[in-house]
Amino acid sequence: MKASHIIGIVVIAVAIGIIIVTAGDASSYVTFDQAKEMADNGNNNSIHVVGELPKTGSGDITGIEPSIDKLSFSFVMVDENKKEQRVFYNEPMPTDFKRSEKVVVIGSYKEDLFVADKILMKCPSKYQEKTVNAGI
């Protein structure tokens, strides 16, 4: 067997290994119900949940509760199935949080509370303003 063949086999093996591990480590987008089910089955892997922050008629976001020392906060998020869930985040409120139109929380259930390790925010208007006010 030639050395080049051995190298070829090793390269292919490593590439397949990478794909398999990536598939195994890949997270998934789920709803709160699915996440809860996973946690109840003892699966504590971090997953992604996409949702929005509930708003009152006048556009104020409801359900945000900073801790007394401002070092963490919790909020209510509504997932794509309209299920409301309180989410806890052990960091101060991220900038832009209240303006985000869509929120992705990455984390898992701890009993009845969803604990987020990371929050991603989607602000479509971040780089493109949508309307212009006559005042400016």
Place this chain on the structure above:
Amino acid sequence: MIHSFIGDLGHLFVIITLVTAVFAAFCYFIASKKDGLQANPWKINGRFFFTLHAIAVTGIVFCLFYIIYNHYFEYHYAWSHSSRQLPTHYMISCFWEGQEGSFLLWIFWHALLGIIIILTNKFWESSVMTVFSLVQIFLASMILGIVIPGLDIKLGSSPFILLRDAIDAPIFSSQPDFVPEDGTGLNPLLQNYWMVIHPPTLFLGFALCTVPFAYCIGGLWKKRYRDWIRPALPWALVGGAILGLGILMGGYWAYETLNFGGYWNWDPVENAVYVPWLFLVAAIHTMITFRSSETALKASIILVITTFILILYSTFLTRSGVLGESSVHSFTDLGLSGQLLIYLLFFTLGAIILSAVRWNELPTTEKEASTYSREFWIFIGAVVLCLMGFQVLIPTSIPVYNKILELFGVVSNLAPPADQVGFYTKFQLWFSVLVALLSGTGQFFWWKKMDKEALKNSLTIPVVITLILTMVIILIKDVAEPSYIVLLLASVYTVVANGKIFIDVIRKSPGLSGGAITHIGVGLMLIGIMFSSGYSKVVSLNTTGMLISKESSNEFNSENLLLFVNEPKEMAGYQLKYKGERVESTSPSVFINKNDIEKTATDYLVTAKKDIEDDGEVVFSKGDTIKISAENTYYAIEYTDQSGNSFDLYPRAQVNESMGGLLASPDIKRGLSKDLYTHVSSIRSPNEKVEWSDLEEFKVSPGNNFFVNDYVSHIDRVERLDHIEGIDLAADDVAVKVSITVEGEDKEYLAQPIFLIKDGMVGRIADEINDLGIKFTALNIHPDENAFTIGANTRQKDWVVLKAMEKPFINVLWGGTLLLIIGFGVAINRRYKEFKKMREKGME
């Protein structure tokens, strides 16, 4: 008034750019099919059109900059990316904040490189420039902004679109000629000098990757399979150096400006540049092998083509909107996805088909590379680099798989790994070990003919030194993690081994030392990355023992520290004290206490309440008007270490309404062995309503003490005012300013409420001491008793939540980067000289 001329001119230039690129591509295509003298007229035509093309591109750049510079906010691009207050050097950044501008930048670099190739090349001009012109056709179409009639397909997105055409706002139906007074401004995160130079560097790197690709296609096309590598190699090296520099500038910007606490986050947008760079570096290695031993030609062709395709793929990823939820900083979708896909597929299929057709004609070497040959080890190195890139590419493309599956009607909910840093590190660490070991050992093979005995002799000394050095570092820095020990060992080895080579080479022929220098840089970078990331330590731990939240379990420990103004707290061997808010004056640049200034009607102008000193010198006198950068607030934090030395850090927060609140940037105390990295993670929001306590009244005479919020206060002085800014005082009106001194923890504060009788009515102007959270109002004057009624409201004292991290040896990373770039520079110089020699012989 709408300045429509400049926009129309710009648009005309865009169209000229596209048309001349088509003509240039056509002429050069014909020219490269013909031989000798017959080709000349076509070549001259090609040159003419490409020069015209370059002039038109410069014209577009000029028009767009003219619009931004003159604040023509009737144009969408100027309105959405600039504002009147923006300093000129940041106007340059506005230029590429938007997608259209960044395409323009890329086009500009291509045009410039094309001109350089026309001027420096003799033989390769026609075929290389055909490829270049083709690339330019696709790029120019991205900024065309023309709707094809009948088909209703929009081609490209023009930077010269008017605001009223871009945005559907009610104002435009009543006032079509409405021009906004001011733009919405540049994203404050981008208002940083690194952002002025990082994107152009990166795009120059992108553009440079096209050059070796164009030579490669030219070589395959003209069947000069061996010859293309010589002129392509110096370009590939320049590309590697510039792209690498661009990536690391981005990392440095992230470290200095963003507050996620690091320089690299494995964000898809970062990955999309990192992967092509790894392949380009691999390509450079196989090309060098080919130059010295005529092997690895096929590998070079595959790698050069792959690099270019990966650049296109990363463009597609970041600009088509496909990354959507998985990236924080990809561009918004401008509806260019289809166009980008065609661009990607055209060059991918074109290159693959051309190589497939020519594959069997490619010269090959029959002899098997021995395991003691340098070719073998360099090839292994290139393979490792490719696998390293492949590993990053697979998970980064997850959103693409979802999209493809969607096309087939399958709903896929695959998401990128939740812990990105952990996931990528577990692979990249071991690949890095391999890279380090190979770049240490490979160099010995490069410089000497090796067999078992010679290898043993050359390696003994470096290995011994490596072991000793690594032991010392492990003991001093307390490295315990086995994988880190292996990485450290490999990195130190590559530094030592290449150091030995460097010493040998520099004496004989310094021009050839590029490889050794670059590899020393790589070793140092790995050591810096390992320590600064692996041993980055949050030092602002909450040690109060207080429960952060009832809801959270015990495994959480808060990594932030709440500091009230002037109340010291202990943190990791430091005593921390928050000293209050500061603003920065623009010239000279000084941090000014917010208590020492008074606001005026204009945001960015304030007046000094008292003399403002910096380092003991009076910079501004009382009453001076000072220009400040209004959107920035700095939080003065005093650090005192155990031996009593103290220094101040000023982490920053930007209040920017249009960005939706507060953006924090760190301040860094730099040290040789470690950086102390501090940023605010939460502040008292200036836009939220402050909850003041109920008014408390004090009846006091000047000189008598009273207590507000536990602070000793007394009236110092009372003076009658002749005029107050903004109020007309008549002869009968009375205005009295009461100066109240409050003794804070370590300094005295001054508040000056005003009591006013105007037209027989009482008016009161309150004054606030920001740090202490006290607002004084002069409620009444009792001349008969020589006393005043003073009202005081209090609020929660000023506070800030802080996060601090230690980043050991991060400067080793930056130092290593510098060496890497220097090494590339030496190698470029050498390869360019080779190319020049050949050109003088009429070979290129």
